Amino acid sequence: MRRRITVITAVHGPSAHFLPDAYKSIREQDLPEGWEWHWVIQQDGQSDDVAPHVPLDDERVTFRQGRPGGPGVTRTIALAHADGEYVKILDADDQLPLGALARDLAALEADPALGWATSRVLDLLPDGSHVGFPGDPEPGAIERGAVLDHWKANGFRAQVHPATLFVRRDLLLALGGWMALPASEDTGLLLALNATSRGWFSSEVGLLYRKWPGQATSQATHTDAAERDARMAVIESRARALASFNWLYTATG
Numbered sequence: 001m002r003r004r005i006t007v008i009t010a011v012h013g014p015s016a017h018f019l020p021d022a023y024k025s026i027r028e029q030d031l032p033e034g035w036e037w038h039w040v041i042q043q044d045g046q047s048d049d050v051a052p053h054v055p056l057d058d059e060r061v062t063f064r065q066g067r068p069g070g071p072g073v074t075r076t077i078a079l080a081h082a083d084g085e086y087v088k089i090l091d092a093d094d095q096l097p098l099g100a101l102a103r104d105l106a107a108l109e110a111d112p113a114l115g116w117a118t119s120r121v122l123d124l125l126p127d128g129s130h131v132g133f134p135g136d137p138e139p140g141a142i143e144r145g146a147v148l149d150h151w152k153a154n155g156f157r158a159q160v161h162p163a164t165l166f167v168r169r170d171l172l173l174a175l176g177g178w179m180a181l182p183a184s185e186d187t188g189l190l191l192a193l194n195a196t197s198r199g200w201f202s203s204e205v206g207l208l209y210r211k212w213p214g215q216a217t218s219q220a221t222h223t224d225a226a227e228r229d230a231r232m233a234v235i236e237s238r239a240r241a242l243a244s245f246n247w248l249y250t251a252t253g
Helices: 014-028 072-081 100-110 145-153 171-175 184-198 224-243
Strands: 002-013 035-044 061-066 086-089 115-125 139-144 166-168 198-210
Touching: 002 014, 002 072, 002 100, 014 035, 035 072, 061 072, 072 171, 072 184, 086 100, 086 171, 100 115, 100 166, 100 198, 115 184, 145 184, 145 224, 166 171, 171 184, 184 224
Parallel strands: 002 035, 002 086, 035 061, 115 198
Antiparallel strands: 086 166, 115 166, 139 198
């Protein structure tokens, strides 16, 4: 019986035209013998402008629509179709470099004490060039609480990127999926994961993070000071509450 990684992608109309590039990057992933991927594309809304960009002729692809709720709600509802042991996050406008899935899988399969994995990111600029940035941690295990400490001490910037998350499905479900926030919902998940489990960082590039004018993080509402302060406060409070329970995740089976 083949084992499965579910790749979850939330998409809305403006980013739908990037889906073919994301699909190509998934198809080019090599997995170990006995493993396969399942791509779950969940539309944030029910318009007709996404489906034309979805490879509906591939049985490994599931496409669903739902009422608008933002990326966190969209990804969480997509978990209804996540039937694999692991979940990989891939935003509609981003791409996976060669080997990304296999590296994440190898790290977690080798150590049941690890709940999640992240990797190095390169920005993908409109001209097709790639740009890196300093500040990555040393490759290897990330201890509980380390992400929160760094995030708090560095202006709410984590040392690992939440868009690169590869996570055990049961742990993701136990934490309730993504936070119900208008933005930073993936950071909230990352800190919750780090409060309850050890993680992993790979210094190999695991994501090409597209920069383009339509992305959510480039909008003025993303940096509204009052909302940002509220988001950061609830993200921190959740992570510290989870840590106080002293629940340490270890994979079973």
